[in-house]
Amino acid sequence: MKLAGILAIALVCAVGAMAQAPAKPSSLTPGQATAPAGGSANPTRARPRDDTPHGPTPRLPGGHVDLSGVWSGGGPVGDLEQGLAKGETIPLLPAAKAIMEKRQSKDDPEANCLPTGIPRIAPYPWRIVQTPTHIFFLFEGNIHSYRQIFLGGKHPADPDPTWYGHSIANWDGDTLVVDTIGFNDKFWFDFRGHPHTEQLHTIERYTRKDLGTLENKVTIIDPGDYSKPFTLTFTARLRPKEELMEYICQENQQDSKHMIGNSGPPENP
Numbered sequence: 001m002k003l004a005g006i007l008a009i010a011l012v013c014a015v016g017a018m019a020q021a022p023a024k025p026s027s028l029t030p031g032q033a034t035a036p037a038g039g040s041a042n043p044t045r046a047r048p049r050d051d052t053p054h055g056p057t058p059r060l061p062g063g064h065v066d067l068s069g070v071w072s073g074g075g076p077v078g079d080l081e082q083g084l085a086k087g088e089t090i091p092l093l094p095a096a097k098a099i100m101e102k103r104q105s106k107d108d109p110e111a112n113c114l115p116t117g118i119p120r121i122a123p124y125p126w127r128i129v130q131t132p133t134h135i136f137f138l139f140e141g142n143i144h145s146y147r148q149i150f151l152g153g154k155h156p157a158d159p160d161p162t163w164y165g166h167s168i169a170n171w172d173g174d175t176l177v178v179d180t181i182g183f184n185d186k187f188w189f190d191f192r193g194h195p196h197t198e199q200l201h202t203i204e205r206y207t208r209k210d211l212g213t214l215e216n217k218v219t220i221i222d223p224g225d226y227s228k229p230f231t232l233t234f235t236a237r238l239r240p241k242e243e244l245m246e247y248i249c250q251e252n253q254q255d256s257k258h259m260i261g262n263s264g265p266p267e268n269p
Contacts, residue, residue: 055211074236075121078265083232096225103193113249115163117187178204197224212238
């Protein structure tokens with residue numbers, strides 16, 4: 001057989017073997033979580049360079065702060081404790097701590113293409129769309145989902161439990177206060193697997209400090225899993241040069257089956 005023919009056959013065999021090989025788990029260590037919902041272990045869009053714009057806080061013609069734009073950050077990714085003030089701890093009840101300690105990385109709902117819930121956020125950009133009656137959070141990562149927040153109004157008497165709950169909002173000066181109830185108990189607060197019950201009630205306070213900085217101060221109230229309410233603070237950065245990309249988590253989702261060990265934050269949360 002000619003040399004060219006032998007090389008061609010070898011190349012075809014090599015390509016076929018690569019196509020059939022499973023995703024490499026080598027970048028994951030036992031007990032380490034993977035990237036969110038089918039993403040790479042170190043997605044480039046998760047860590048854009050610090051080019052946050054500077055300037056005064058923008059306002060709408062009616063006087064309210066304009067929160068719209070593409071943002072990154074603003075919630076816990078690897079560990080809920082990242083948002084605590086110095087010296088504070090998460091007030092987990094013993095039963096909730098036992099649940100958390102038994103959780104496995106492969107069972108993380110986010111890694112299985114399910115919503116993040118609140119206040120967790122995937123390390124991908126997200127957009128705020130602001131109207132006179134509603135505010136929408138559009139998420140690039142995870143399942144390409146959205147939150148619907150009603151300006152004014154009341155919660156229903158018995159809301160159906162959902163991943164993002166039922167959210168209403170009002171302005172407190174320049175701060176948007178978002179009150180949410182009606183959660184299911186399925187999502188995890190972070191990669192570590194902090195749990196919650198259907199009694200969960202969150203109060204988020206969004207303050208646009210300047211053009212490029214959005215502070216989210218969220219209070220978590222859940223007497224089913226936590227001994228008292230506690231407050232976390234996270235900061236989102238404006239990404240004016242970015243747009244949301246199409247993200248289909250269910251296509252070629254290969255991460256969760258390679259996740260080994262107990263739940264825990266990734267190496268670079």
